[in-house]
Amino acid sequence: MSCFVYIFVSLALFLSSGLNLSPSCNRRHGLCTAPWKKWGGSCYLITQKPLTYDDAREACRRLGAKMAAPRSDQENDFLANLTQGSEIWVACTDRRQEGEWECEGSQDGERIYTNWIDDQPDNGGGKEHCAAIWSPDNKWNDYRCKRDLLAVCKRQPRTHCFTTNSEGRLEADSCL
Numbered sequence: 703m704s705c706f707v708y709i710f711v712s713l714a715l716f717l718s719s720g721l722n723l724s725p726s727c728n729r730r731h732g733l734c735t736a737p738w739k740k741w742g743g744s745c746y747l748i749t750q751k752p753l754t755y756d757d758a759r760e761a762c763r764r765l766g767a768k769m770a771a772p773r774s775d776q777e778n779d780f781l782a783n784l785t786q787g788s789e790i791w792v793a794c795t796d797r798r799q800e801g802e803w804e805c806e807g808s809q810d811g812e813r814i815y816t817n818w819i820d821d822q823p824d825n826g827g828g829k830e831h832c833a834a835i836w837s838p839d840n841k842w843n844d845y846r847c848k849r850d851l852l853a854v855c856k857r858q859p860r861t862h863c864f865t866t867n868s869e870g871r872l873e874a875d876s877c878l
C-alpha cells in the first residue's frame with residue numbers, strides 16, 4: 703500500500719515540476735499588430751510611399767497581404783480616410799479585357815463594388831486600366847497603371863502566440 707502512495711506522490715511531484723518548468727503558451731486571436739489598423743474584421747496598412755499599381759500589389763504581397771479593393775461605401779470611406787486625401791490605388795483593373803473591371807477577390811466569385819465618378823472610367827488616351835480613389839469625394843477614376851500612388855494593404859487578423867515563464871514574464875513572442 704505504501705508503495706502505491708510513494709508512486710503516486712512521486713508521479714505528482716514529477717508532473718508538477720514538469721508543469722512548472724515548461725513555459726505556458728498563450729494565444730490571442732484576431733489581432734492587428736501595429737502599425738496595422740483594425741477595421742471591420744481585417745487589418746489595413748498604407749504603403750510607405752507612392753508606387754505603380756504593380757509595385758503596390760507586390761509590396762502588399764510581401765507583407766502577407768493583398769492590395770485592398772473596398773467592398774462597401776463604408777470600407778471605401780475608411781480607405782480614403784486612412785490616407786487623408788491622397789489618391790490611392792484600389793485593386794481593380796481592366797487590363798485583361800478593356801471595360802471589364804476585375805477587383806481583388808472577384809476571381810473567387812466575390813461581388814464587385816465600384817464607386818466611379820459619373821463620367822468615369824473613360825480609358826483616357828486608351829491607356830487607363832487601373833482604378834484609384836480620387837479626392838475629395840472618395841469616388842473612383844481610372845488612371846494609367848504606371849502612375850505612382852499610395853495603396854492600402856489588407857490582410858486577415860493573425861493569432862498571436864507568446865510564452866510566459868513561471869513568473870508570468872514574457873519569454874518569446876511565438877509558441878513552438
Ligand SMILES: *[C@@H]1O[C@H](CO)[C@@H](O)[C@H](O)[C@H]1NC(C)=O
Nearest residue numbers: 775776777778779780781783
Ligand atoms: C471618414 O471620415 C469622416 C470625416 O472625418 C467621418 O465622418 C467618417 O465616419 C469616416 N468614415 C470611416 C468609415 O471611417
